[in-house]
Amino acid sequence: MTVTVWVPGDAAALALGAEAVARAIRREAGASVVLRRNGTRGLVWLEPLVEVETPAGRIAYGPVAPADVPGLIAAGFLRGGEHALHLGHIEQHPWFARQQRLTSARLGRIEPADVAQYRAAGGFRGLERALAMGRADIVAAVTESGLRGRGGAAFPTGIKWKTVLEQPSATKHIACNADEGDSGTFADRMLMEGDPLALIEGMTIAALAVGAAQGWIYLRVEYPHAARVLAQALDAARGAGWLGRNIRGSAHSFDIAVRLGAGAYICGEETSMLESLEGRRGEVRVRPPLPAVKGLYGQPTVVNNVVTLASVPGILTDGPAAYREFGRGESRGTVLLQLAGNVRRGGLVERGFGLSIRELVEDFGGGSASGRPVRAVQIGGPLGAYVPASQFDLTLDYETLAGAGAMLGHGGVVVFDDTVDMAAMARYAMEFCAIESCGKCTPCRIGSTRGAELIDRIRESRNAAADLALLDELCDTMISGSLCGLGGMAPFPVRSALRHFPEDFRPRAGRH
Amino acid sequence: MSTAPAPAETAAVRAAIARHSNEPGPLLEILHAVQGELGYVPPGAVAIIATALNLSRAEVHGAISFYHHFRHEPAGRQVLRICRAEACQAAGGGVLQTRARETLGVDFGRTTADGRVTLEAVYCLGLCACAPAVMLDGEVHGRVTPARLDELLGGSS
Ligand SMILES: Cc1cc2nc3c(=O)[nH]c(=O)nc-3n(C[C@H](O)[C@H](O)[C@H](O)COP(=O)(O)O)c2cc1C
Ligand code: SF4
Numbered sequence: 027m028t029v030t031v032w033v034p035g036d037a038a039a040l041a042l043g044a045e046a047v048a049r050a051i052r053r054e055a056g057a058s059v060v061l062r063r064n065g066t067r068g069l070v071w072l073e074p075l076v077e078v079e080t081p082a083g084r085i086a087y088g089p090v091a092p093a094d095v096p097g098l099i100a101a102g103f104l105r106g107g108e109h110a111l112h113l114g115h116i117e118q119h120p121w122f123a124r125q126q127r128l129t130s131a132r133l134g135r136i137e138p139a140d141v142a143q144y145r146a147a148g149g150f151r152g153l154e155r156a157l158a159m160g161r162a163d164i165v166a167a168v169t170e171s172g173l174r175g176r177g178g179a180a181f182p183t184g185i186k187w188k189t190v191l192e193q194p195s196a197t198k199h200i201a202c203n204a205d206e207g208d209s210g211t212f213a214d215r216m217l218m219e220g221d222p223l224a225l226i227e228g229m230t231i232a233a234l235a236v237g238a239a240q241g242w243i244y245l246r247v248e249y250p251h252a253a254r255v256l257a258q259a260l261d262a263a264r265g266a267g268w269l270g271r272n273i274r275g276s277a278h279s280f281d282i283a284v285r286l287g288a289g290a291y292i293c294g295e296e297t298s299m300l301e302s303l304e305g306r307r308g309e310v311r312v313r314p315p316l317p318a319v320k321g322l323y324g325q326p327t328v329v330n331n332v333v334t335l336a337s338v339p340g341i342l343t344d345g346p347a348a349y350r351e352f353g354r355g356e357s358r359g360t361v362l363l364q365l366a367g368n369v370r371r372g373g374l375v376e377r378g379f380g381l382s383i384r385e386l387v388e389d390f391g392g393g394s395a396s397g398r399p400v401r402a403v404q405i406g407g408p409l410g411a412y413v414p415a416s417q418f419d420l421t422l423d424y425e426t427l428a429g430a431g432a433m434l435g436h437g438g439v440v441v442f443d444d445t446v447d448m449a450a451m452a453r454y455a456m457e458f459c460a461i462e463s464c465g466k467c468t469p470c471r472i473g474s475t476r477g478a479e480l481i482d483r484i485r486e487s488r489n490a491a492a493d494l495a496l497l498d499e500l501c502d503t504m505i506s507g508s509l510c511g512l513g514g515m516a517p518f519p520v521r522s523a524l525r526h527f528p529e530d531f532r533p534r535a536g537r538h
Numbered sequence: 539m540s541t542a543p544a545p546a547e548t549a550a551v552r553a554a555i556a557r558h559s560n561e562p563g564p565l566l567e568i569l570h571a572v573q574g575e576l577g578y579v580p581p582g583a584v585a586i587i588a589t590a591l592n593l594s595r596a597e598v599h600g601a602i603s604f605y606h607h608f609r610h611e612p613a614g615r616q617v618l619r620i621c622r623a624e625a626c627q628a629a630g631g632g633v634l635q636t637r638a639r640e641t642l643g644v645d646f647g648r649t650t651a652d653g654r655v656t657l658e659a660v661y662c663l664g665l666c667a668c669a670p671a672v673m674l675d676g677e678v679h680g681r682v683t684p685a686r687l688d689e690l691l692g693g694s695s
């Protein structure tokens with residue numbers, strides 16, 4: 027009798043040694059084991075997390091090191107036996123059970139590019155529905171769900187789709203933004219590596235809704251594992267008739283090509299991404315026109331983030347009302363929070379909007395990995411504000427964070443302990459802006475370098491008060507004089523650091 | 539940089555053009571294919587690509603220089619990419635960066651004198667929940683300590 031053992035092939039699991047664990051299991055257990063490679067369940071702190079199929083369900087062990095394997099086998103782990111690394115059913119683990127998994131429900135449960143497993147786990151139902159619906163009805167369902175773009179700008183997805191639907195153009199595009207450049211974020215990556223067919227299904231539904239025949243996935247080059255899985259999944263979907271000509275025998279045809287980015291953060295900004303997709307420098311375009319009106323090659327284009335698109339199949343399957351049930355206020359549905367940095371239990375947490383920073387960082391995260399007090403989190407990537415521990419009761423939703431001068435962005439929460447030097451982080455924000463500026467606006471291109479110099483000077487205290495005033499003025503200039511969010515928001519982390527941690531900006535000699 | 543490209547360089551560039559020039563907006567695809575083959579985009583590629591795609595040399599050069607990913611000269615036998623972004627900084631990435639520069643004796647964007655390792659900065663690998671992270675020759679590594687970095691680099695140099 028053979029036993030099925032799941033070892034994740036997700037990049038984070040691999041980074042923690044999953045490949046060596048898979049080899050060790052193959053070596054120690056031999057022909058009695060069928061190894062399957064899934065995505066991660068999102069509990070990165072327990073990776074490599076190995077699951078064994080038993081009559082009582084899938085039993086998890088983790089984190090497993092190659093050296094643990096002989097002992098696990100001796101303890102009968104192939105029958106779900108007791109062992110120090112035994113975790114039981116992972117879905118009953120408190121870290122998982124407290125989540126509300128919709129978009130990431132299948133993550134880690136199946137082989138990523140297997141259409142039959144995807145179907146068996148509820149996949150392609152949304153697309154089946156969509157094939158039987160009119161365009162406007164699909165758009166209406168997405169609008170009703172309350173789904174807002176998860177890439178950062180939080181624009182209502184249904185309204186964007188409606189604009190594209192209404193354009194008379196014969197050629198339209200679906201462009202998936204898989205540039206995921208924000209530090210502290212990896213939800214796109216996990217979905218693409220663990221459940222890529224959901225993204226393909228979501229893009230195909232978008233294509234049906236607006237009448238597009240061509241789709242693009244703009245994938246950052248830093249994600250080679252995702253590139254491989256996406257290629258397999260696209261082939262599998264085409265082979266099974268879910269993508270390509272006459273999808274499932276219908277009159278609809280749609281196909282998707284993957285295009286690689288080339289290490290430019292700004293190419294996550296949608297108009298820069300379109301320039302890059304067309305093969306040029308990723309210089310930001312002036313708007314209007316919106317991409318929905320004149321996007322790729324001047325044609326109407328839906329630009330959506332990976333999480334946004336991967337959320338759509340579930341919305342059509344279970345209905346918009348079921349999705350809307352989750353969340354609060356204008357933040358409907360679930361949010362994929364990504365807990366990262368100096369944190370004990372990092373990974374992916376999907377919940378209806380409403381979790382506080384404290385619940386995420388303390389209950390899920392278990393505090394800092396270093397064991398020192400948590401001093402701050404940065405939310406929403408390199409352009410997001412730093413939030414001090416005194417404000418951890420804030421709720422992680424769009425309105426609450428905006429009200430506190432912060433933003434949710436793509437949902438990344440990076441934890442820092444009390445050894446962090448906030449002036450250095452503020453300086454880094456300016457430096458990053460200088461490195462990644464597309465060069466179009468002077469405040470962003472030049473101002474950011476100047477900002478980094480000013481922070482250095484402030485810390486050397488030649489004339490700190492005057493330089494602080496200059497820095498403040500510079501931030502105003504960047505905010506008002508920048509065409510896009512890179513130059514326009516880089517001041518946010520800087521100002522939040524100054525506001526909440528002024529002591530870090532005092533001259534070095536004078537600090538304790 | 540008016541040196542003529544070496545025959546191997548020209549061949550790689552022409553092959554990339556042949557493979558991709560029928561696609562829409564093919565420039566980046568061609569550059570990726572060239573770097574995939576050679577490990578860098580030689581200066582001599584600019585004129586060949588510009589002619590083939592009917593673009594100005596300035597447009598081609600402008601694109602190459604815009605993107606951090608494209609190298610202008612051959613890489614070392616190994617390429618070490620260290621994440622410099624916030625989540626990795628929060629988890630000890632700074633110490634790791636210092637160790638790499640000191641051990642290799644080069645700064646980011648440079649190759650060791652013996653041609654063994656190219657050190658590159660990267661801004662997030664999506665491994666922020668197991669930070670700090672590095673990528674060595676396409677293989678990812680998480681929770682990398684300075685000692686682990688030495689091990690990955692083979693303990694030598
Ligand atoms: C500097 C900058 C970087 C961005 N990076 C990303 C990114 O990496 N991924 C993403 O989906 N959106 C990113 N965005 C937001 C996009 O411009 C756009 O709003 C989004 O892709 C739309 O999709 P959504 O509505 O599904 O979120 C970025 C915006 C700015 C200003
Ligand atoms: S703000 Fe910066 S990145 Fe954005 S368009 Fe201007 S120069 Fe380019």
Ligand code: FES
Pocket residue numbers: 209210211621622623624625626627661662663664665666669670671
């Ligand atoms: S910040 Fe280093 S991997 Fe994301």
